[in-house]
Amino acid sequence: MTPELTWFKSSYSSNDGPSCVEVALSWFKSSHSSNDGPDCVEVALTPDHIHIRDSKTKNGPQLAVPATIWTQFIDSLRGA
Template identity: 55%
Template sequence: MNNNDIELSWFKSSYSSGEGGMCVEVAATADTVHVRDSKNHHGAQLAFSIREWDAFIGRLTAEEFGA
């Protein structure tokens, strides 16, 4: 099954302003977290394993990426 066959419930970032900035939407399944551009629903999507997503969020929380 590919990602297009899965019914996903997308959530827009709470930091989105609606003023045309760079915003993302996220959808989760039991095994993956999907990310897409909130202004281009039919464009490319990224899919991460839960383990990869947890590592990414952990690094964000630790502010390892800088401002």
């Protein structure tokens, strides 16, 4: 199965010139999500951020967390 890609224009792109670049997020379901229940979380990884969304509202709000903060959060959950 190919992961879903969500395309968006880079913040470095102009609206009307040769510098129009789009980038994509590859979303996947969290291993802690159920297939049919209310706990449906999807994540997409980039070098600098972790993107999080509700899989039932793919065009809804998303949370982008800096990777360093996400690592600290996970470490605190693990008691590291």
